[in-house]
Amino acid sequence: MRHSIGVDIGATKMLAGIVREDGVVLHRIRVNTPAHDGAQVVRTLVTLLAELQTCEVLKTISLAGVGIGTAGQVDFVNGCVLSGTPNILNWANVELRKTLQPITGLPVWVDNDVNVQLLAEASLGVAVAKRHVVMLSLGTGIGGAAMMNGELLHGSWGGAAEFGHMTVDFQGPLCNCGARGCLELFASGAGIAAQMAQRLGLVEGQAKELTGEMVFRKAKQGDVLANEVLDQAIAALTAASVNLAHSFNPEMIVFAGGIMAEGNGALDRVRQAFAIHGISSLLGTVTLANARFGSDAGLVGAALQPFHYHSHAR
C-alpha cells in the first residue's frame, strides 16, 4: 500500500502524520497553530515535514507526496492559500506548494479543509463508491464541499462550495461576508448562540459566553426559546439541503460535526422535512448521512490527495 504525509492546519492546532492509503495513521505529530502569524505557520510546517521525513518508519516505505488541508480560500491549481480564516493572522497569499515542494522533494497538494474531509468520506468513509456527494461541515462556522463525477468541485480557482454563505433569507440579517441571511447565521454554533442571545435580549459582553452547545442543552431541558432557535436551525439546514439537492443532484449529502452529531435527533428531523420540501425526483434519489470520520478527517483527507491526484497533471 502507498503512503503519504498529511497535514491538517486548523485555527488552534496543526496535525501532521504519515498516513497509509487505507487511512491508517502510522505516525502523528500535533502542535498548536502559531495563529498570530501566518509566516510562523509556514516555518512550523517546514519543521513538521522535516521531522516526519526523518521518521524511522520511512526506512522501509516511500512517500507518494504531501497533502495539506487548511481553513480559508485556497487556490487549488497553484497550491496557494489566497485569503484565510480570520483566525490565523496573515494567512493570505501563502504559496505553500512553491515553498514546500523544493524543500521536501515531494509533490505537494493544498486544498480547503472541508474539501479534504469530503475526500476522506468519499474514499474511506460513509460515501464510499458514491460519485456525486455534497458535504456540509457544521462547526463554529459552516463549510462545504462537493464531489461530482468522483472529482472535488473546485470552480475556476478553487473557491467553490462555500455553502455556509448560501443565502437562505435574502431579506434577513447581514452576515460578516456581506450577504444577507447566510446559512451560518442560523445553523452554525456561533449563529445558534447569536440567535439565542438576541431572543434573550443579551448585550454583546454577556452574549459571548453563550455557545451552541448550551442552547442544545437548554432545548433538551424543554426551554421554549432554545427550542425555537433549534427549530429555526433545522428549518434552515433543511432548506440548504434541498437547495443542494436541486443544484447538484447528488447521491448523498454528508453532514459533519455540529448539531447533527449531538445525538439530538437533528439528522432525522432534517430527513423528514427534506423528503417533502422540494422536487420529488431530485429529493427521492438522495441519502442524508452523518460523516463517519471524526477528528482525523482533515489529516487523513489531506493525506489522500497524492493518491487521488497522482495521475493528474499538477
Next chain:
Amino acid sequence: MRHSIGVDIGATKMLAGIVREDGVVLHRIRVNTPAHDGAQVVRTLVTLLAELQTCEVLKTISLAGVGIGTAGQVDFVNGCVLSGTPNILNWANVELRKTLQPITGLPVWVDNDVNVQLLAEASLGVAVAKRHVVMLSLGTGIGGAAMMNGELLHGSWGGAAEFGHMTVDFQGPLCNCGARGCLELFASGAGIAAQMAQRLGLVEGQAKELTGEMVFRKAKQGDVLANEVLDQAIAALTAASVNLAHSFNPEMIVFAGGIMAEGNGALDRVRQAFAIHGISSLLGTVTLANARFGSDAGLVGAALQPFHYHSHAR
C-alpha cells in the same frame, strides 16, 4: 465543418433544424407542440426527423447525430425524459434515445432545455472560452444550468442546476415544488405577477390577467407597488447570483430572458448589488452578462451536443 440535427421541444412550439457547428441553421421546421399528449410529441418528433433526413442539403453533407433539448427533468445518461413540465401532458418516462436512435440511424443526445442553452453560449455565445459558467434562464419560470471544467453539470442522473427552486427565503411562501421561498416566486415572470397581484389584493380570477411585462411597464411609469415588486425581484436575483458564485466559483454568470432582457437596467442593478454582498475573493472573479443567443438558443444548443460529446462514451 460538421452538421447535426437539433430539436428544441417547448411547451408551445417545437423547432427542428439542420445546424452547422458554427451555429448557422441551414434548414428549419417549426410546428406547434401537441402538448395535450406526450406520445403525440414523440410521433411528431419522428415525422420531423424523417423530413429533415430527406432534406436536399443532405446530399452533400453527413450528420454527426441528433441533439434534443426539452423542458423538464432529463435522465441525461439514458436519454430519457423523466418527469416533465406540467405544460406537456404525460411528458414523463419518455425514452427518446431508445426510440429515435434505431429510426434515425444516428446517435441521439437528450438534455434539459437550459443545459443546451448554456452549451450554445459557452460554445458560440457570450461565454466562449470560459470553462466555469453558470446560467439563470428567466421566463415564466426560472431554469438553471452549470458548466464546470468545460462540461455541463448533470449530477447523478441529470437533474442538477434547478436554480429556479433555490430557496432564498426559507420562512417564505410555499412554492408548488414543495419548498419555501424559491427564487421563482420572486423573480420569474409568473412570480413577479403573483407578487404584484398580492399587493393589489386581487382575487385569483383577476390576478390571471396580470403578467410580469405589465409590472415592468407600471414600474417604468413610476408605480410605487410595481417598483416595490421589481426591487424585490432584483434583491432575490442578487442573492441567488451570490449563492451561485459562492457555490460554483464560476468565471461568469449568464442571464437569459426575463427582466434582464427588458432594457430596464436590471442587469446593472444586480451587478452593483452583487459586488458588495458576499465573499470578495469569489465575487471579484465573476462577470455577470446577458446571453447572446435569442430564440435560437435552444435549437442551436441542442444541435451542438453531437459535436460536444462525439468523443465521449454514450
